[in-house]
């Protein structure tokens with residue numbers, strides 16, 4: 001990939017795309033001057049975006065380190081004092097950068113008001129008034145906020161994460177079909193991700209992102225997996241399971257539990273038995289503060305019928321459930337789906353913070369905004385199960401420019417890449433190689449001299465992109481992947497260690513699950529309707545048997561006769577409830593299908 005970057009990009013929009021033949025010469029060479037201009041602008045926009053982001057990222061790292069250092073030396077000083085001094089340092093940072101374009105980008109990230117980090121507390125700089133988020137910390141903190149700050153600092157003392165380097169080469173996945181040949185879902189995907197990095201898996205729907213994520217997370221389904229996946233150069237082993245956190249696409253949370261209860265029960269169940277109950281509860285609270293969930297800690301999760309926490313908070317709870325165990329590898333399947341761009345950016349910023357804590361983060365993503373796209377360290381672009389790009393996210397645009405695909409209008413890079421992966425070349429320059437190939441195959445169009453009206457099919461674009469990656473990048477990347485990792489044998493041994501620590505004993509698990517079940521159902525059991533029902537039934541039965549003598553046969557018969565109608569009514573009531581339930585569920589199902597447009 002580096003060699004591609006070192007080569008002068010043949011398609012220079014600004015220079016009029018003079019370049020030699022091959023992929024460098026693009027269809028847009030024949031564009032009118034006005035079109036060329038717009039193309040130049042777009043290319044510059046994209047490149048300046050990348051620069052700005054890297055600057056912004058660097059400055060934010062620096063800011064974080066400063067904050068951590070401050071935290072370390074803070075000792076027993078007042079929280080307020082520590083924050084003020086940090087804020088002052090941050091302000092100097094901002095002033096240093098204000099003259100550069102990075103300031104803009106920084107301002108936008110400050111506007112996120114994301115006040116939690118994994119290495120320490122990072123308040124937004126003083127004097128910046130972009131934050132509209134009520135969870136942002138300020139210098140006039142309430143006692144609750146001060147406590148939160150203290151908790152964040154406490155996180156610095158938690159157990160360090162075992163670094164895990166994930167490499168995968170030529171991963172293929174086939175599903176056996178009842179009729180015909182097996183269906184290939186993934187066709188030889190290679191890549192790697194190191195601790196501290198966030199790898200994004202991008203591609204159109206059905207391109208195989210979830211399948212690849214599942215294989216890397218050791219959760220491959222019923223199909224046949226080929227290729228090699230290694231963790232610190234070792235194959236997957238059962239002991240790795242407790243070092244892996246997997247946030248699925250459809251979150252599975254208990255509707256009636258609060259955020260605090262959800263995370264506390266997860267901590268009690270999943271944390272090692274070497275920790276006391278109190279320590280586990282504290283860990284759950286730490287996670288709540290780290291994820292900025294303190295304001296909704298007593299809010300119910302909610303579901304289809306019960307209003308609960310927001311979508312973003314829900315996702316954070318799911319992430320919290322997984323990071324509780326301090327995983328080395330964190331997999332997330334579409335953590336931002338259904339969220340607005342600002343909330344999505346917060347989630348990705350959170351992933352970034354998690355990665356900075358030494359964890360390896362891999363996430364699938366759908367249609368990220370441009371700000372969000374630049375937050376990823378590495379990118380895998382999939383198209384129909386094939387690899388279209390693997391490398392640094394910041395180098396994706398230059399790579400596609402180098403193979404002759406350049407956006408003709410200012411475009412979100414993620415949107416551009418997804419368009420390409422879908423084979424859509426509208427508003428994208430078509431490489432001359434592809435253009436020529438398509439016209440060679442289509443004589444009629446060429447004869448009619450309608451070159452400018454013709455665009456290659458999605459299949460042609462897909463084939464071109466797969467070939468371009470295979471010939472230009474894949475070989476070098478695979479060579480890099482085959483090189484052994486410079487890590488100690490001890491680190492490898494930890495991965496393969498067969499020692500398995502159970503979180504809790506069978507008995508403890510039973511009692512925790514029992515309590516959780518009671519809490520989850522408490523709204524059913526303790527509802528006024530249920531209580532009234534029980535009291536009314538007791539009174540009715542009591543009255544029916546009032547003054548009857550069970551010691552004689554007549555008295556028993558009397559009781560029997562009196563209660564029979566009652567039980568008959570009860571049976572009829574249960575039956576009608578059952579019928580009502582069934583018809584209600586089928587109604588609900590059909591309304592859901594209607595909403596999805598399936599009917």
Ligand SMILES: Nc1ncnc2c1ncn2[C@@H]1O[C@H](COP(=O)(O)OP(=O)(O)OP(=O)(O)O)[C@@H](O)[C@H]1O
Pocket residue numbers: 175185203204205206207208209210211212221222
């Ligand atoms: N167990 C399975 N049985 C049948 N088809 C499967 C199975 N697993 C994956 N597929 C198919 O493999 C393809 C890739 O699925 P996958 O869920 O990985 O796509 P995706 O890129 O994650 O899509 P989306 O973004 O919509 O979630 C799809 O066409 C899907 O139908």
